[in-house]
Amino acid sequence: MEIRSFGSSSAGNAYLVTDGRSPLLLDCGLPVRELKQATSYQLSSLDGCLITHEHQDHARAAADLMRAGVDVYASRGTIEALSLTGHRLKVVRALEQVEISTWTVLPFDTVHDAAEPLGFLLAAGGEKLLYLTDSAYCRYRFRGLTHIMVECNYSKVILDRNVESGALPSAMKGRMLRTHMSLDRVLDFLAANDLSRVREIMLLHLSDGNSDAAGFKKAIQAATGRMVTVAEKGEKL
Amino acid sequence: MSKETPATQVAKKDIVDVVAGKVRGFIERGELHLPPGYSPENALKSAWLKLQTTTDKSGKPVLSTCTPSSVANSLLDMIVQGLNPAKDQCYFIAYGTQLVCQRSYFGSMAVVKNVAGAKDVYADVVYKGDVFEYEIKGKQKQITKHTQKLENIDGKNIVAAYAVIEFEDRAAYTEIMTMAEIKQAWLQGQVYKEGGNSVHHKFAAEMAKKTVINRACKAFINSSNDSSLLIRAYNRAGETIAEAEMDQEIAEQANQDYIDIEAEIVDDPPEDENTKTEQNQPEKGQKGKMADPAQQTIVGPGF
Numbered sequence: 001m002e003i004r005s006f007g008s009s010s011a012g013n014a015y016l017v018t019d020g021r022s023p024l025l026l027d028c029g030l031p032v033r034e035l036k037q038a039t040s041y042q043l044s045s046l047d048g049c050l051i052t053h054e055h056q057d058h059a060r061a062a063a064d065l066m067r068a069g070v071d072v073y074a075s076r077g078t079i080e081a082l083s084l085t086g087h088r089l090k091v092v093r094a095l096e097q098v099e100i101s102t103w104t105v106l107p108f109d110t111v112h113d114a115a116e117p118l119g120f121l122l123a124a125g126g127e128k129l130l131y132l133t134d135s136a137y138c139r140y141r142f143r144g145l146t147h148i149m150v151e152c153n154y155s156k157v158i159l160d161r162n163v164e165s166g167a168l169p170s171a172m173k174g175r176m177l178r179t180h181m182s183l184d185r186v187l188d189f190l191a192a193n194d195l196s197r198v199r200e201i202m203l204l205h206l207s208d209g210n211s212d213a214a215g216f217k218k219a220i221q222a223a224t225g226r227m228v229t230v231a232e233k234g235e236k237l
Numbered sequence: 238m239s240k241e242t243p244a245t246q247v248a249k250k251d252i253v254d255v256v257a258g259k260v261r262g263f264i265e266r267g268e269l270h271l272p273p274g275y276s277p278e279n280a281l282k283s284a285w286l287k288l289q290t291t292t293d294k295s296g297k298p299v300l301s302t303c304t305p306s307s308v309a310n311s312l313l314d315m316i317v318q319g320l321n322p323a324k325d326q327c328y329f330i331a332y333g334t335q336l337v338c339q340r341s342y343f344g345s346m347a348v349v350k351n352v353a354g355a356k357d358v359y360a361d362v363v364y365k366g367d368v369f370e371y372e373i374k375g376k377q378k379q380i381t382k383h384t385q386k387l388e389n390i391d392g393k394n395i396v397a398a399y400a401v402i403e404f405e406d407r408a409a410y411t412e413i414m415t416m417a418e419i420k421q422a423w424l425q426g427q428v429y430k431e432g433g434n435s436v437h438h439k440f441a442a443e444m445a446k447k448t449v450i451n452r453a454c455k456a457f458i459n460s461s462n463d464s465s466l467l468i469r470a471y472n473r474a475g476e477t478i479a480e481a482e483m484d485q486e487i488a489e490q491a492n493q494d495y496i497d498i499e500a501e502i503v504d505d506p507p508e509d510e511n512t513k514t515e516q517n518q519p520e521k522g523q524k525g526k527m528a529d530p531a532q533q534t535i536v537g538p539g540f
Contacts, residue, residue: 097498106498123498136483137491144497170469170476177483185487192492 001127001147005231006030006038008204010057013133014038015149015231019124022101025049025070026120026131026149029057032064043068047101048090050074052133053114054081073100075107077116094118110135112179133204136178137185141193149231150189152203152220153180154210162210176207183216187223201228252305253281256312268466269317272351277316283323284312293331303336310473311338317470319352320344332481337474342447345454349402352467353458360400360446364389369397371413378411392441400446400453412453419445422452
């Protein structure tokens with residue numbers, strides 16, 4: 001399995017995953033022009049794009065992708081919030097498994113201030129990937145994961161310091177606590193799951209100014225003993 | 238933060254001195270303007286007396302369970318807002334190891350009057366059958382008419398409530414809430430249930446007035462006061478409580494049921510039951526430690 005990050009921040013999130021046969025896009029929160037460049041103008045070779053929720057940093061290119069002939073998979077709530085229509089739309093529901101080319105995908109509900117946000121568990125070729133972003137926490141646990149892409153948005157300590165210094169409005173802090181995953185919550189999540197088959201953990205969507213990439217990587221690595229990377233624009237896992 | 242030494246083991250003098258020192262610093266730097274007649278020393282003395290007998294949910298003294306920094310912050314919040322616990326303007330409540338200074342409805346009105354300079358704050362309810370009219374000018378609402386007949390007054394027929402904050406030198410600030418909005422606000426708390434028999438049902442008009450006054454005071458303080466110190470103190474209790482509630486939700490809801498992809502069975506495509514969700518509640522004891530390696534996933538062909 002190969003995972004590439006085209007963008008991983010509140011400016012735009014999009015990842016390409018492939019099992020060697022079938023490439024999928026996870027979220028499309030970048031201008032379609034950038035997605036075209038990132039895929040070497042091979043958008044039409046994508047077997048689909050899974051969208052977690054309607055916020056623009058995850059869904060910006062949805063309509064453009066459909067026009068380019070890519071099937072878009074999202075919840076009913078997400079689709080309605082984006083006012084999307086067309087035959088390229090595929091409605092998925094939490095805890096109802098779907099087949100997309102060589103992939104089997106299980107969407108599940110996440111905790112975010114969006115209409116009907118989802119995370120995705122994806123399996124292909126004996127490997128199992130979890131894609132979990134923009135969620136205050138995860139309600140579920142998983143078995144046999146080989147790859148984990150998880151949001152690690154902020155550190156509570158840094159967040160509190162920024163509120164104290166006035167760098168971050170306290171209302172913003174409240175929203176972050178209710179809608180995004182902190183380092184501590186990621187550590188608890190990883191501790192509650194069986195990581196025996198996990199080969200790689202990719203940390204996503206680090207908040208500008210409220211995170212510490214090197215510190216997060218070290219902390220997760222120390223707790224799990226697994227290879228940890230921090231997703232950056234265009235970085236190859 | 239829970240590893241801090243409990244407040245009882247820190248001398249009263251230390252906490253009170255720290256708070257008094259910070260207050261002096263704020264005043265010297267011109268960041269804090271206390272209402273005339275408000276004595277921070279007296280408020281601190283009253284608060285410290287109250288704290289001696291204040292307990293948390295499980296009956297333990299808050300001074301032994303709450304962190305000294307949260308005790309100091311709650312006292313500081315009290316002073317910055319010019320509140321006095323002896324006048325029931327605020328209460329000290331423990332949320333886990335965090336002590337917060339929670340304003341009462343009298344307290345909210347006191348802040349708006351004494352610290353934010355309002356002349357008066359009042360509220361009333363609109364019943365079914367009342368004549369009630371208001372205008373919206375810019376972002377401001379202005380009530381132009383409210384007439385009522387005695388027979389309209391019935392706690393079960395409240396349509397809306399409004400609060401008005403009046404000033405000497407500028408236009409009044411008005412907040413109007415429909416009964417649906419008021420009930421929604423009540424539902425955020427632990428006490429009110431639709432069809433229940435709480436104080437909200439027995440004294441609906443009084444509770445509706447309190448709710449709209451609190452809303453008006455909050456909106457007014459946050460939108461028009463330029464003292465970041467006051468705004469922070471005003472909002473801190475709500476934030477600490479929201480944070481404690483989120484922690485509670487996570488403790489109860491996070492990392493619970495296992496879900497998995499059901500293995501594909503070749504030549505027999507799954508139909509309805511194509512998702513496996515394990516309903517059996519996982520053992521709570523597993524949370525917080527690495528999973529047992531014996532708990533291997535049952536993987537099907539192709540996985």
